Amino acid sequence: NVTLNAVLEALTKETLPRPLVLDEMFAAFEGRVNIPQPEAWTAAYEALSKSDDAAMRDKADQIAVIFGDQRILPRLRALLADAKAPEAKRQQALDILVRGRDKEAAPAFQAAVADTALRGAAIRALSAYDHEQTPAVLLAQYAKLNESEKRDAINTLCTRPTYAAALLDAIEKEKLPRTDLHAYNVQALLRFNDEKLQARIKSVWGEFRATAKDKQELIAKHKANLTPARVRNGDLSNGRRLFAKTCQNCHALFGEGQKVGPDITGSNRANLDYILENMLDPSAIVGKDFRSTIIETTDGRVVSGLVTKETDSAVTLRTINDTIIIAKADIEERKLSDLSIMPEGQLNTLTPDEIRDLVAYLGSPTQVALRGPKSPIDSKTGKVPEALEGESLKILKVSAGNAAGQKMGGFTKDKWSGDDHLWWTGGKRGARLDLELPVAADGEFVLELALTKARDYGIVQVRIDDETLGSPIDGFNNPDVITTGVLNFEPRKLTKGLHKLTFEIVGKHADAVGFMVGVDYVRLVTPTPTK
Numbered sequence: 001n002v003t004l005n006a007v008l009e010a011l012t013k014e015t016l017p018r019p020l021v022l023d024e025m026f027a028a029f030e031g032r033v034n035i036p037q038p039e040a041w042t043a044a045y046e047a048l049s050k051s052d053d054a055a056m057r058d059k060a061d062q063i064a065v066i067f068g069d070q071r072i073l074p075r076l077r078a079l080l081a082d083a084k085a086p087e088a089k090r091q092q093a094l095d096i097l098v099r100g101r102d103k104e105a106a107p108a109f110q111a112a113v114a115d116t117a118l119r120g121a122a123i124r125a126l127s128a129y130d131h132e133q134t135p136a137v138l139l140a141q142y143a144k145l146n147e148s149e150k151r152d153a154i155n156t157l158c159t160r161p162t163y164a165a166a167l168l169d170a171i172e173k174e175k176l177p178r179t180d181l182h183a184y185n186v187q188a189l190l191r192f193n194d195e196k197l198q199a200r201i202k203s204v205w206g207e208f209r210a211t212a213k214d215k216q217e218l219i220a221k222h223k224a225n226l227t228p229a230r231v232r233n234g235d236l237s238n239g240r241r242l243f244a245k246t247c248q249n250c251h252a253l254f255g256e257g258q259k260v261g262p263d264i265t266g267s268n269r270a271n272l273d274y275i276l277e278n279m280l281d282p283s284a285i286v287g288k289d290f291r292s293t294i295i296e297t298t299d300g301r302v303v304s305g306l307v308t309k310e311t312d313s314a315v316t317l318r319t320i321n322d323t324i325i326i327a328k329a330d331i332e333e334r335k336l337s338d339l340s341i342m343p344e345g346q347l348n349t350l351t352p353d354e355i356r357d358l359v360a361y362l363g364s365p366t367q368v369a370l371r372g373p374k375s376p377i378d379s380k381t382g383k384v385p386e387a388l389e390g391e392s393l394k395i396l397k398v399s400a401g402n403a404a405g406q407k408m409g410g411f412t413k414d415k416w417s418g419d420d421h422l423w424w425t426g427g428k429r430g431a432r433l434d435l436e437l438p439v440a441a442d443g444e445f446v447l448e449l450a451l452t453k454a455r456d457y458g459i460v461q462v463r464i465d466d467e468t469l470g471s472p473i474d475g476f477n478n479p480d481v482i483t484t485g486v487l488n489f490e491p492r493k494l495t496k497g498l499h500k501l502t503f504e505i506v507g508k509h510a511d512a513v514g515f516m517v518g519v520d521y522v523r524l525v526t527p528t529p530t531k
Contacts, residue, residue: 008040012047022059029066033314033327037067058092065100073102081111094118098125106131113141120149124322127156130299135166142176147471154180155321158188159301161197168200177490178204183345184320191294191302215281222276225352231360237371237485239361242354246346249320254367260306260318261290261342270363282342292341295326296333369477372485375417375450383417390422390519394436401426403433414482417521421452424517427505437501439494445524446491451484452518453477460517463502475517476509483520491527
């Protein structure tokens with residue numbers, strides 16, 4: 001391109017403002033791949049890479065991968081894989097390698113999975129690579145991932161038949177819970193049209209296809225259970241928590257969530273028939289803007305999502321957890337699905353009470369606080385049965401501040417087990433509170449706990465024996481002092497003896513005025529068998 005070469009020559013001689021031109025070039029190439037490298041690029045890159053301005057050098061690297069300039073890729077791979085390198089530089093290397101579609105980058109992305117700051121993006125990036133070590137890397141780290149990262153890992157493992165086989169192996173061997181496989185993951189696996197794979201899915205998930213008659217019977221069954229009186233008694237805050245877990249990856253409500261599917265804030269949410277028909281038979285009526293496109297690449301990857309942009313060389317696809325650019329030259333097959341991007345079976349892993357709470361929240365006219373269900377406090381004892389009271393747990397270590405009991409009877413907007421909690425003050429971002437967690441016998445347990453929420457409380461990550469449980473928990477609430485309600489984490493096997501329960505402060509809400517943490521109670525519960 002004569003014009004592009006002229007622009008690059010001007011950049012080399014600095015006769016044009018370099019930052020502005022590079023920004024405009026980057027914007028112009030958005031959504032395009034396999035752009036032929038102009039003759040003038042070699043000299044331009046050499047000039048830009050010698051700039052005293054670090055931002056200028058970084059922009060030059062970003063443009064280089066767009067032109068397919070291979071010179072910088074080995075350096076970026078080494079930088080990403082170097083655990084001792086500055087985090088910001090590693091993040092930048094990761095972003096450039098993703099944009100450059102570097103075919104040799106899989107080992108570097110695998111190394112980045114061990115880094116808490118990089119692992120989410122690295123896990124998503126690995127879905128683009130057919131590399132035999134990827135399933136083993138993701139499954140080895142799985143117990144340490146937070147809830148969002150686990151969803152990313154499952155989604156990546158559902159993009160290729162060989163990855164899916166490793167995922168199902170892990171579920172069958174109980175290395176990860178069956179309930180972590182969501183309905184949209186099952187829908188993705190079914191697209192492989194592999195009979196053996198489908199039989200294995202059925203063994204760990206159950207039936208995944210229903211006739212029109214089955215769906216109508218299911219709608220009638222749920223409608224009979226969800227009487228107006230029962231829905232009125234639903235826990236709206238717990239419903240919001242379930243929405244965040246089940247629906248928010250695709251839908252927005254009250255300004256929160258993604259827009260892969262429709263924003264449902266203004267929909268007919270108060271109508272139970274509307275809610276049930278859309279949740280249980282989502283493909284009955286599919287708007288043309290929300291039909292998913294299924295793409296199979298030449299290396300066996302299968303992805304689906306909404307096409308958000310298409311250029312002469314690439315398709316940009318918004319998937320359930322990422323936005324990806326796929327070169328048209330890499331597409332083996334592309335088709336528009338007759339099915340909604342929203343899968344069937346969304347309610348299969350929820351209890352009847354959870355379904356009630358979710359439906360109640362979906363019908364709410366206003367936003368509510370994000371909380372779990374109310375703590376099961378015994379009216380006679382004032383405590384949660386068989387719970388370990390937070391204030392009674394042995395403190396192994398507190399890295400900053402102090403932790404001691406605080407009476408909570410004066411706060412009337414909620415109830416605390418024993419009217420007390422363990423109050424950690426003086427903490428800061430990165431501080432840790434380690435508590436002793438006694439386990440009476442070997443077994444599989446669900447960790448149940450309740451924390452305190454107020455205007456001066458921070459965001460904490462919970463861990464057992466240094467393994468991450470779920471996603472960070474935001475303790476902010478204003479103006480009332482309340483509890484989080486009951487929070488449950490995925491089942492895990494624990495041996496008899498003493499274990500370590502850790503609360504690490506990882507940040508705070510933008511409106512929070514402190515980093516305090518309150519632990520009401522902890523309880524180990526035997527999980528209910530899944531059918």
